[in-house]
Amino acid sequence: MTKRLEKKSALVIGAARGIGAGIVARFIAEGAQVVLADTELAAGQATAQRLGASFIETNIAHARDVDAAVAHTVEQFGGLDILVQNAGIYPWTLIEDIDLEEWDRVMAVNLRGTFLAARSALAVMKQKNYGRMVFTSSITGPRVTSPGHGHYSASKAGINGFIKAAALEFASYGITVNGVEPGNVLTEAITEHRSQAFIKGMEDSIPLGRLGTPADIANAVLFLSSDEASYITGTTIIVDGGQTLPEGKDFRIRPE
């Protein structure tokens, strides 16, 4: 480790488990002081304690919670240098069956949450004329999609549009705004709820031959959060093992 985030304070939202927990672990290994925010009290506290972060219970869909999480980070560490909004929900429902409540819930967490986090962090970051914002988008929506992901795809494509607009508006405050687009990542949720056959099928569709890990995504988030990425803003990094590259189903160089 190179202590790339030494003396930096970070707020990572949606990090009790999965990709977010991987981001917190990587940030702490690189010397950052981290607040972990999540709706899940017990799991969030346990992960924060295990990794050495401070925890705050936060529902990203609610403005007052987001403001409280930002204020908590400033109180704990004297400022906020890095914001990561990673919380996202992904119910599987065909468009004809999505009711208004479900559509609004997905938008409230994935898209409104992104806006609320950016707005709240901006107020603090602009005082120091420094900031890094990183949002977890997805290849699903911006690049590809599959049945059952109408609301999810719309929300993630919306995040990419928001990243560009925020990057432009915040540039004069020394704040960069970027995102990551994970492919299929092997999190606890996938290991617990999906069969080995499902996972093998996914692996076969990925040129690099394996699913991603939370650490793969965390490494890209770390780069965008570091000073090395100071001239990068308004963009996303696809971290998908090449999954979105093939034109056709069989991409082997020597198909039988």
Ligand SMILES: NC(=O)c1ccc[n+]([C@@H]2O[C@H](COP(=O)([O-])OP(=O)(O)OC[C@H]3O[C@@H](n4cnc5c(N)ncnc54)[C@H](O)[C@@H]3O)[C@@H](O)[C@H]2O)c1
């Ligand atoms: N796992 C993948 O393959 C994959 C692929 C592409 C994109 N993503 C995106 O990566 C992010 C993390 O995914 P994951 O697979 O680790 O998910 P996960 O469900 O394992 O973890 C998500 C975390 O966010 C928290 N959360 C949910 N709603 C919240 C809210 N309203 N406020 C605060 N916290 C909330 C959950 O409690 C959980 O700790 C999501 O935005 C997801 O859309 C995941």
